[in-house]
Amino acid sequence: MTRGLIAALAIARKDLRTELRTKESLNASASFALVILVLFSFAFDLGREEIYAISGGMLWLVWSFAGALIVNRSFARELPNDCLDVLVASPAPAWAVFLGKAIAAFFLLILVEAISLLPFGLFYNIAWYDSAGSLLVVMALTTWGITVVGAAFSAVTVNVRLRELMLPVLLYPILIPLLIAAMGVTTGLFSGDAVPGSAAASLRLLAGFDVMYTALALYLIEYVLVG
Amino acid sequence: MREKATYVLGILGTLLMLLNLKTIFLDLPNEAAQGAIFRIIFIHVPAAINADVFLFVALVASIMFLAKKNFFWDSLAVSATEVGVMLLCVNLATGSIWGRNIWGVWWAWDLRMTSQLMCLLLYLGYLLVRPAIGEPTQRATMSAFISIFAFADIPLVAMAIRLPNVRTQHPGPVLETGTLDALYRPPFIIGIFVLLLIGAALTLVRLHQETTRREIDSLRRELHAI
Amino acid sequence: MLAVAAERVWKYFGDYPALRGATLHTKRGACLALLGRNGAGKTTLLRILAGLSRPTKGEITLLGQSAGSHESRRRVGYLGHGIGVYDDLSATENLVLFGQLLGVNEPAKAAAAALELVGLTRVKDGLAREFSRGMRQRLAVARAFLHEPELLLLDEPFTSLDDRAIAVLQTLLAGALRRGATIVMSTHQIREAMELATDVALLERGQIVYSGPQTAEMLADPGWLYRTYGDKGAGDRSARS
Numbered sequence: 001m002t003r004g005l006i007a008a009l010a011i012a013r014k015d016l017r018t019e020l021r022t023k024e025s026l027n028a029s030a031s032f033a034l035v036i037l038v039l040f041s042f043a044f045d046l047g048r049e050e051i052y053a054i055s056g057g058m059l060w061l062v063w064s065f066a067g068a069l070i071v072n073r074s075f076a077r078e079l080p081n082d083c084l085d086v087l088v089a090s091p092a093p094a095w096a097v098f099l100g101k102a103i104a105a106f107f108l109l110i111l112v113e114a115i116s117l118l119p120f121g122l123f124y125n126i127a128w129y130d131s132a133g134s135l136l137v138v139m140a141l142t143t144w145g146i147t148v149v150g151a152a153f154s155a156v157t158v159n160v161r162l163r164e165l166m167l168p169v170l171l172y173p174i175l176i177p178l179l180i181a182a183m184g185v186t187t188g189l190f191s192g193d194a195v196p197g198s199a200a201a202s203l204r205l206l207a208g209f210d211v212m213y214t215a216l217a218l219y220l221i222e223y224v225l226v227g
Numbered sequence: 228m229r230e231k232a233t234y235v236l237g238i239l240g241t242l243l244m245l246l247n248l249k250t251i252f253l254d255l256p257n258e259a260a261q262g263a264i265f266r267i268i269f270i271h272v273p274a275a276i277n278a279d280v281f282l283f284v285a286l287v288a289s290i291m292f293l294a295k296k297n298f299f300w301d302s303l304a305v306s307a308t309e310v311g312v313m314l315l316c317v318n319l320a321t322g323s324i325w326g327r328n329i330w331g332v333w334w335a336w337d338l339r340m341t342s343q344l345m346c347l348l349l350y351l352g353y354l355l356v357r358p359a360i361g362e363p364t365q366r367a368t369m370s371a372f373i374s375i376f377a378f379a380d381i382p383l384v385a386m387a388i389r390l391p392n393v394r395t396q397h398p399g400p401v402l403e404t405g406t407l408d409a410l411y412r413p414p415f416i417i418g419i420f421v422l423l424l425i426g427a428a429l430t431l432v433r434l435h436q437e438t439t440r441r442e443i444d445s446l447r448r449e450l451h452a453i
Numbered sequence: 454m455l456a457v458a459a460e461r462v463w464k465y466f467g468d469y470p471a472l473r474g475a476t477l478h479t480k481r482g483a484c485l486a487l488l489g490r491n492g493a494g495k496t497t498l499l500r501i502l503a504g505l506s507r508p509t510k511g512e513i514t515l516l517g518q519s520a521g522s523h524e525s526r527r528r529v530g531y532l533g534h535g536i537g538v539y540d541d542l543s544a545t546e547n548l549v550l551f552g553q554l555l556g557v558n559e560p561a562k563a564a565a566a567a568l569e570l571v572g573l574t575r576v577k578d579g580l581a582r583e584f585s586r587g588m589r590q591r592l593a594v595a596r597a598f599l600h601e602p603e604l605l606l607l608d609e610p611f612t613s614l615d616d617r618a619i620a621v622l623q624t625l626l627a628g629a630l631r632r633g634a635t636i637v638m639s640t641h642q643i644r645e646a647m648e649l650a651t652d653v654a655l656l657e658r659g660q661i662v663y664s665g666p667q668t669a670e671m672l673a674d675p676g677w678l679y680r681t682y683g684d685k686g687a688g689d690r691s692a693r694s
Contacts, residue, residue: 227507444467
């Protein structure tokens with residue numbers, strides 16, 4: 001167990017180090033998020049009130065798109081030189097390899113989200129920093145959900161033809177309940193007029209999603225990684 | 228043996244369906260509030276119930292494959308999933324037609340239909356990814372994994388669309404409560420069995436095809452090895 | 454005790470059996486050359502031994518522990534078709550990472566020692582991406598020997614290596630044999646393999662059809678084994694390749 005966690009952290013550090021060095025998915029994901037944020041202002045012609053009403057939905061659409069770009073690379077990064085074989089053959093258990101990848105993807109996506117909050121506040125004049133603490137909680141819970149399912153499907157599709165196309169097809173339907181809850185609670189945070197009880201119910205759903213899929217993925221990933 | 232079972236189930240289902248259609252269209256009176264269109268419920272609801280049944284069968288088969296690595300379970304999983312997806316489509320189409328007649332719109336984001344649609348999207352992903360995986364063991368393993376992830380999502384979808392702050396344009400679920408008049412109960416229950424029998428027959432047909440496909444694939448590999 | 458004991462191992466891909474009851478016993482300290490044509494199942498068998506794949510049927514013990522268990526993974530070194538090295542990490546970072554995963558006591562020290570062995574100390578902080586092909590291969594060899602494995606599994610080790618890497622690998626293999634390690638290597642380049650091999654096994658359509666010590670006939674005539682135990686005619690083709 002502890003050995004597994006140490007291995008997971010070593011793999012997460014490795015992923016973060018190579019990604020910060022090459023910035024392959026980081027640059028793509030962050031600039032993609034920026035482009036969509038700009039496009040949204042042309043997609044809808046909105047007044048003050050309406051911007052607040054769609055703010056949470058807009059943010060999480062942007063972030064989940066950005067997330068797909070991040071998790072796509074998660075296991076694909078192991079393909080050159082057959083590095084995945086060496087990881088799986090090592091004494092690190094399969095769940096630890098997976099956990100390391102999910103942790104790295106989590107921090108990368110959080111970084112992209114943090115970067116894109118700046119233009120979001122700027123373009124749409126939304127004072128997200130007034131509720132920064134609560135926003136961080138929602139971001140952490142939802143981003144973990146996106147990256148844990150995303151990394152799992154990244155492992156599933158890593159050897160599949162058209163992997164970049166298949167991952168979103170699998171990922172987004174599963175994320176629907178997570179995103180519904182995150183969008184609602186985030187909009188409530190920004191506009192300050194949340195339906196009573198909705199925040200607690202949404203957070204429970206987010207946490208439930210995270211716990212269930214983390215457990216499922218950690219338990220089942222060995223079947224995926226060891227053929 | 229399997230072929231005989233397929234025919235028996237198929238013929239039994241078809242006969243029962245014809246019988247039931249006669250009852251529904253010729254014997255039953257129009258419902259007071261909805262008129263003739265209410266008859267769609269004898270297909271719409273059984274399709275929804277059976278979709279869940281077949282997707283559950285697919286889940287069990289997927290778990291069994293991971294546990295036993297026997298390809299029968301993989302074939303059963305994909306066959307049952309396809310039938311389940313087909314029934315979901317029947318459910319959505321009939322629901323849409325009913326909505327057009329009663330509410331005047333084809334699609335109204337009603338809670339049940341919305342969750343069925345999301346369920347359909349989940350399993351479409353499963354069916355799309357499968358053919359992209361070439362190696363049979365890998366295909367079966369990945370499919371089983373996806374199937375388990377998809378089924379686990381269904382209760383969460385139901386919870387998510389019922390969150391208090393989710394847009395209220397969604398009308399409340401139809402028939403969340405209320406009972407069926409005794410007169411309508413027999414054709415309703417028979418309707419459930421009709422789709423169960425036909426679905427089972429179709430599953431067996433697909434199961435047979437999958438087995439044959441695996442044999443062909445293995446012969447091809449044998450050929451490459453020589 | 455046996456280093457490798459594989460009992461009637463079956464592996465199916467779909468309905469196609471890549472291994473059909475392969476049985477292989479290798480003594481400790483032996484150097485086994487696993488021969489066979491393309492598609493005979495050499496890679497499949499080695500991947501199962503390395504814990505990268507699970508057998509459909511059959512029992513495998515490595516050094517007294519079941520294949521794929523944590524203990525056996527820790528004591529086995531694996532060098533597959535790919536070099537298994539991260540291009541965007543430096544030579545040292547690569548080895549330290551694998552040292553951590555393999556549970557080596559002092560990863561940094563072990564990494565430095567391994568780099569010394571393969572002659573990469575001068576470029577230890579250079580990214581693997583910037584290395585020449587031969588240097589990357591030597592780094593891969595260093596990775597496989599990092600934790601002084603008691604059992605080395607090598608899949609076609611000589612096929613893609615350049616001369617210097619082959620020399621390094623042969624020195625390390627000879628050293629490993631001296632300290633009592635066991636080596637299993639698949640190959641169809643019989644001449645290179647025969648220099649080190651003490652034992653030979655021939656895999657034919659998913660079965661071990663011959664297994665025993667290396668003999669003078671094999672050294673003198675690489676095609677002899679195939680002609681004697683394998684399919685008629687097939688041996689000539691693979692001996693040439």
